[in-house]
Amino acid sequence: MRPNVYLWLIPLLLILVALPLVFDSPFMLRIVTETIMWIGLAITWDLLAGYTGYLNFGHAMFFGVGAYTTAILMKHAGWAFILTVPLGGLLAGLLALVIGVPTLRLKGAYFAIGTWALALAIQQLALILDITGGPDGMRLPPFLNPAYFYFWMLGVVAGTFALYWVLLERAPFGLKVRAIREDQEGAMALGINPTTVKVQAFVLSAIPVGLMGSIYAYWITFIDPLSALGDILTDQAVVMAVVGGLGTLIGPAIGAVIVFAFKTMFWAYLSDYQVLYLIILGAAIALTVVFLPNGLWGTFMGYREASRTFKNGLSIRPRIDETADTEKAPKGEPDHV
Amino acid sequence: MQLLPQVILDGILIGGVYITIAIGFSLVFGVMHIIDFAVGEWIMLGAFMGYYLNRWIGLDPFLLLPFVFFVFFAIGYGLQPVIGRVLSGKRGNPLLMGLVFTFGIMLMIRGLGLTIFGFYSRSIPSALASSSWLYEKGDFFLTVPFVRLAGLMFAAAITLTLSFMLKKTDFGTGVRALAQHPESAGLMGVNSRKTNCVIYGIYVGISAMTGVLIATIFSITPMEGGRYTVLAFFIVVLAGMGYLPGVPWAALLLGLLQSIFIVYLSASYTLLAVFVFLYIILLISPKGLFGKGW
Numbered sequence: 001m002r003p004n005v006y007l008w009l010i011p012l013l014l015i016l017v018a019l020p021l022v023f024d025s026p027f028m029l030r031i032v033t034e035t036i037m038w039i040g041l042a043i044t045w046d047l048l049a050g051y052t053g054y055l056n057f058g059h060a061m062f063f064g065v066g067a068y069t070t071a072i073l074m075k076h077a078g079w080a081f082i083l084t085v086p087l088g089g090l091l092a093g094l095l096a097l098v099i100g101v102p103t104l105r106l107k108g109a110y111f112a113i114g115t116w117a118l119a120l121a122i123q124q125l126a127l128i129l130d131i132t133g134g135p136d137g138m139r140l141p142p143f144l145n146p147a148y149f150y151f152w153m154l155g156v157v158a159g160t161f162a163l164y165w166v167l168l169e170r171a172p173f174g175l176k177v178r179a180i181r182e183d184q185e186g187a188m189a190l191g192i193n194p195t196t197v198k199v200q201a202f203v204l205s206a207i208p209v210g211l212m213g214s215i216y217a218y219w220i221t222f223i224d225p226l227s228a229l230g231d232i233l234t235d236q237a238v239v240m241a242v243v244g245g246l247g248t249l250i251g252p253a254i255g256a257v258i259v260f261a262f263k264t265m266f267w268a269y270l271s272d273y274q275v276l277y278l279i280i281l282g283a284a285i286a287l288t289v290v291f292l293p294n295g296l297w298g299t300f301m302g303y304r305e306a307s308r309t310f311k312n313g314l315s316i317r318p319r320i321d322e323t324a325d326t327e328k329a330p331k332g333e334p335d336h337v
Numbered sequence: 338m339q340l341l342p343q344v345i346l347d348g349i350l351i352g353g354v355y356i357t358i359a360i361g362f363s364l365v366f367g368v369m370h371i372i373d374f375a376v377g378e379w380i381m382l383g384a385f386m387g388y389y390l391n392r393w394i395g396l397d398p399f400l401l402l403p404f405v406f407f408v409f410f411a412i413g414y415g416l417q418p419v420i421g422r423v424l425s426g427k428r429g430n431p432l433l434m435g436l437v438f439t440f441g442i443m444l445m446i447r448g449l450g451l452t453i454f455g456f457y458s459r460s461i462p463s464a465l466a467s468s469s470w471l472y473e474k475g476d477f478f479l480t481v482p483f484v485r486l487a488g489l490m491f492a493a494a495i496t497l498t499l500s501f502m503l504k505k506t507d508f509g510t511g512v513r514a515l516a517q518h519p520e521s522a523g524l525m526g527v528n529s530r531k532t533n534c535v536i537y538g539i540y541v542g543i544s545a546m547t548g549v550l551i552a553t554i555f556s557i558t559p560m561e562g563g564r565y566t567v568l569a570f571f572i573v574v575l576a577g578m579g580y581l582p583g584v585p586w587a588a589l590l591l592g593l594l595q596s597i598f599i600v601y602l603s604a605s606y607t608l609l610a611v612f613v614f615l616y617i618i619l620l621i622s623p624k625g626l627f628g629k630g631w
Binding site for chain 2: 049053055102103105106108109110112113114116117118120121124125127128235238239242246275276277278279280281282283284285286287288289290293
């Protein structure tokens with residue numbers, strides 16, 4: 001609920017829109033496009049994990065559905081790219097709707113394992129089927145215009161971010177999903193239908209991922225079950241969201257930028273030591289979880305809040321177990337005097 | 338149909354190895370409610386330790402098992418306090434934090450394994466590997482490889498030891514109390530920190546020993562850890578999470594399923610069937626086949 005933080009994003013968006021016009025380097029543009037894609041993957045994952053409290057370990061399946069929709073329709077049916085993108089998002093949303101109703105009944109670890117198993121099943125299916133090209137993957141006709149894909153990706157992710165901001169920070173929907181995260185029975189007692197809200201959140205987190213998958217397929221022009229459906233996609237999104245800070249919109253975005261920048265630098269300058277990347281990434285995750293459980297952004301905001309209240313001389317938030325009487329009663333004096 | 342007895346026997350023998358993959362994992366989940374993504378990586382590390390010990394000392398892998406167990410028991414014992422810190426209720430969503438933490442550990446171990454051991458596949462030679470027992474009567478024949486039989490016997494021994502420990506010893510009673518209600522167990526004098534450390538150590542030790550077995554029976558590469566994590570998840574969900582007596586049956590079922598699929602259908606359908614089956618089981622009966630999971 002801090003609009004001043006989000007206001008900073010408007011100039012950032014303007015800079016991003018102007019970037020390809022002033023800055024003519026396909027390599028850098030490609031990296032920025034991919035960074036934006038990872039921001040999208042991290043915030044959509046966080047909608048379900050951080051806000052609603054459901055760990056979706058099969059996020060990659062929506063990405064793969066979008067990617068394969070575009071690839072199959074463009075290659076086998078000769079559709080135009082512009083038509084396949086909305087369809088990719090729609091199919092991902094439909095998949096989320098169909099599997100969400102039964103799967104979201106599961107709680108905690110069961111939901112995590114269930115979505116994970118389903119994503120792996122879909123990956124296996126893509127490996128077996130003929131229409132997806134099996135393990136060889138699919139090649140799409142190349143379209144060499146980095147700025148075109150940059151604007152597509154930026155449009156989808158910025159739109160998602162704005163929609164999420166309105167829904168989660170401004171509209172009652174954000175309060176509903178948080179209520180379900182904190183206490184599902186309590187939310188039901190307040191008249192919230194948890195199933196509906198959870199399925200809504202699931203579909204909302206799936207559609208943008210489907211769109212991004214569609215764009216990704218035509219942008220990279222090659223997809224296979226490993227790159228479009230592999231659990232490395234989910235894993236990286238999880239890592240980014242956790243490093244940045246769960247349950248916020250900006251946190252996962254910052255985490256995505258940091259982790260992806262690190263990965264790119266590492267692969268660009270130390271590609272001989274690719275395996276080291278796994279060790280460093282693993283260590284970074286483990287250390288973040290142990291020492292900064294709120295993530296970078298959460299910790300930063302925590303400090304900011306603490307220093308602000310300290311400056312204003314206010315006490316830190318009233319605690320629930322503190323009643324009004326305890327504050328009024330003079331300290332150190334027995335009651336009966 | 339002539340193959341069927343052999344297929345069933347193979348399934349049971351493979352299932353034996355699967356028991357040890359999942360039993361420690363199930364125990365840890367039952368007591369600490371950790372889902373450890375790193376289970377396959379402990380298996381991988383154990384396998385490589387067995388491989389190098391076998392090369393340096395020259396002992397048979399089955400004789401190396403106790404040594405591997407103690408080394409990894411110590412590692413697990415040392416690691417548990419960190420996990421306990423991550424899981425302590427003070428921070429939000431301990432389940433996610435535990436998952437993400439073990440996920441980080443998994444990446445680290447896999448990276449270390451690839452750095453130190455390289456990408457090649459290794460297997461441990463054993464004196465038992467070359468011999469097998471053949472039964473033949475007309476059309477009917479059975480081959481029982483001794484290594485696999487030894488693996489099944491090892492799994493049975495581990496299962497029986499664990500069940501004896503949990504049911505007959507004071508320590509086991511403490512563990513079961515801790516699994517039921519940590520606060521009450523603490524009030525009754527169970528040292529939860531130490532018990533958790535020991536349980537986690539036992540789990541890591543069993544997983545590492547399983548790795549030695551797997552490297553003796555099959556072979557292993559540093560990339561393969563994830564495969565065994567998948568299998569462990571599958572067995573534990575099928576058995577009911579944290580319900581130990583279900584593990585052997587679920588493991589044998591998986592072994593049979595796999596062996597039948599490989600022979601009568603295509604091997605590429607095996608994993609698809611495993612994942613679809615896992616998903617359906619979760620939807621229909623999240624508490625496992627026996628309905629007794631946590």
